[in-house]
Amino acid sequence: MAFLKSWFPIPSGSHFSLANIPFGIISTESSPKPRVGVAIGDHALDLQAFAKHNGFSALSTIQPFQAVFSELNLNAFAALGRPVHSVVRKYIQSIFAADTVHPDVLKDKPELQKLALIPLKDVINHIPFKIGDYTDFYSGLNHAVNCSRILRGIGGLQPNYKQLPVGYHGRASSVVVSGTPIKRPSGQILETPQAKAPIFSACRKLDFELELGCFVCKPNDMGDPVLIDKAEENLFGVVLMNDWSARDIQSWEMVPLGPFNAKNFGTSISAWVVTMDALEPFLTQGIENDQEILSYLREPRKENVYDIKLNVDLKTNSGKSKTICKTSAKNLLFSFPQMLAHHTVGGCPFNVGDLMGSGTISGKDDRDSYGALLEQTENGQIPIKFDSGEERTFLLDGDTITFTGVCGNDPEQLVGFGECSGMILPAVKF
């Protein structure tokens, strides 16, 4: 993509360069009804206000559909389909371009700028989609290998692991937007592997999981699989996702039907959804699969995952921060199109706004590329040390985990996700 320069001041290093244009749901204190916006530099463009003041006057195709920008979520906009998302994003880029051919729309309208361009510090972000169903996959091969070794003492994977994107249905009701505090869950835990019975306790092994989430924009009917070479058309965009995990609750409950209360107390996602179009230039090859996969999962191209530079910061309850993980989102064995093709191959229907999580993304070798404390600390055996002398194995009350993710190297053209952040609150007293 050619470099886009803007007449509007976009700070160098912004995640929200003109190359991005991510969509989200915004409100402000003075205008509390949520509506659709896009992020540009340090501002959000309020698309409801923009539309009302003839912002789309030079894009006739979108005009009959402008009501979607006043919706409480992105579902109606997303349902318009990939070609419409592309056109709207490109139009907004063209309006902000230094050499815009439509200066009368926004560039030469300081009063509309004042009305529709809201500093991000004044923006309240809301969950971007009404999520019907949420599925979490397990496609981070390095994470799966590490978990297998740490938890089961073996280096091998399950026989199915490389043949299909292993996944489980998650809980849509507890997916929350970045910034929402997460209460430490309580539940049944087995204090030692030898214990005869569980005790009831607040979770003692509270963890994060570094993932991507992907929203679906095109429904498929029950019984009607989405074929692999059509799957990307059904995807709207990507967010950072923290699949908070209670490791002690998980290890006791999960055999044989999978994780349950260990996960359903909260899942955080970043507020701005980066479109598939914006991510396209950063496609790269994922982890190579050394097994032959069935044809319904075979993609036309090898570049099927994104080289997103991911960071995890842990800020302790005393206020000390440390970047504890650096890795890339390319550390996946299966892509989102493969996940969707697999998920629907038996006929499972999707609705607009359904969410798929990638699974935890960990680098291959370095401990500080691992996307969960379980792996970083070898299940609590090796603490993470802070310069302040503090240590962490798992999360304490008041700790905050913040993910950031960004594509590209030119600070004027970054395609980033902002952050996905959550602070741990104390458990409920029973």
Added chain:
Amino acid sequence: MAFLKSWFPIPSGSHFSLANIPFGIISTESSPKPRVGVAIGDHALDLQAFAKHNGFSALSTIQPFQAVFSELNLNAFAALGRPVHSVVRKYIQSIFAADTVHPDVLKDKPELQKLALIPLKDVINHIPFKIGDYTDFYSGLNHAVNCSRILRGIGGLQPNYKQLPVGYHGRASSVVVSGTPIKRPSGQILETPQAKAPIFSACRKLDFELELGCFVCKPNDMGDPVLIDKAEENLFGVVLMNDWSARDIQSWEMVPLGPFNAKNFGTSISAWVVTMDALEPFLTQGIENDQEILSYLREPRKENVYDIKLNVDLKTNSGKSKTICKTSAKNLLFSFPQMLAHHTVGGCPFNVGDLMGSGTISGKDDRDSYGALLEQTENGQIPIKFDSGEERTFLLDGDTITFTGVCGNDPEQLVGFGECSGMILPAVKF
């Protein structure tokens, strides 16, 4: 409850006696917009029409809320809360009572009867709730014991089984109302346990699972557990549920994160939701738990499950029918209040309309009390024989499974569920 006699003809043996009054979503060919109704004998009372024609004139408390009966699902009515459901149900009973004190409402109004009482044969039933999240439990102890023996060759259960209602998140998007055909899923299966790689195939071991489903009517916030002695207040009512299962897909995919495509191709529920009030007289003691459970799961009463007589009929694609299973819904180790208390103990939020499945209900000893073909046929080893000479291990295309469930013995006072039925359609051709 005292016996209720009606001025309206209710056939002897009807599931929908005056003691029942289950709620559902109905339409007709001539009036295709779905709305709320209750079943009475061989008719549905259209509550939208009833309300519009002053049916609730003698129930002043409900009048401000009558718009809920014009909704496309029961969510808004359910959200009014248990006391309102009770009042509405009792009021409808009183209107239909032989000695009604409000004959002017319906009994003496033949024109309103003609308008609002629709023969069930003309009623189109719709999915009763907009389901946010759906969870399937595994509380049928006998089923769990049988699966353990048949699939893993051991008689024992997992150590967690009696300590907590084991469950997994299901797929809300594929829950459908009784009568909806179910397309045979395709997917990855391992042809033999020794096979090195899976093949892609239409499911060869298509099964049903006999369950109850329970709808939630009261939300709880994230981080805010529902305590066991308050849990029943959050429950609206119960349906029959068929958790269709692809056994061959399941056995290959489910380790370690649980069932996925083996289940998400379709789940059928009966159309009429029987309220907790209607079921109350049929509470009985479930399967005794020989382990001490943690206090958050301990219920004030021992009678916590329902003695619902359940039948499963298999009609083959040649039209021959056989009742292949008879059992009682009391064959559960945990109750719905226990499931909800466990599900929320870590803070998982529920919305109105969320659905919980009980897990497969099987009797203890007799093969023909088992609630799945996996158990009845010992995973395909022992076919079910029909008088016609036909045999079945798993379901063939064109076969129909129909569940019925009914409480009580007096044919004038039954509290039944009608049926939960689905026919198998051939797999998609890839």
